[in-house]
Amino acid sequence: GQQVMQIPQYQHVQEGEDFTTYCNSSTTLSNIQWYKQRPGGHPVFLIQLVKSGEVKKQKRLTFQFGEAKKNSSLHITATQTTDVGTYFCARRETGANNLFFGTGTRLTVIP
């Protein structure tokens, strides 16, 4: 398959600690998107990265796209219980219509 690898698969953190999930591809990506899925819910779009070396922030969330456009990361500063869920990256190949999702990182935040 063409899945994008994400690490770690699971992460438990104390509330207030930071959290990072990584997305790695063996091929160059045209763009990468990040989604969050709350327990029992469906994935919701967070952000899209397109440019090499791009960094975008949403409050406590920082998204990075690698210089070689082969990897990406999502970093959460000072996690809160509302951050609980599974975070997916998704990639689209140039000229393609479909997205291929990563395996996801499931985050648990311990109060």
Next chain:
Amino acid sequence: DVKVTQSSRYLVKRTGEKVFLECVQDMDHENMFWYRQDPGLGLRLIYFSYDVKMKEKGDIPEGYSVSREKKERFSLILESASTNQTSMYLCASSFGGGRRNTIYFGEGSWLTVV
């Protein structure tokens, strides 16, 4: 707001039954997708469609077929359900072409095959 509606939230079917999962979107999206989600495997693309009557295979099309007779509706068909098709199925849609292709998901359909 974009709405993607899946017809059934929970289904229980017997092995060998024909199963239809229906999905409707109200945003005039060109693209529609069917994924399945399993623990440890993330989201895997089964089929997608970029136009009426058009379809393309994703990562795991075996055992499934799809139908897109109208732009707003995309159906997933299990011709003869098997226990290894017990899973959560997610429908999604997005704009096509050069427009931003954020994917919007339905609530999911939990299928159990016994």
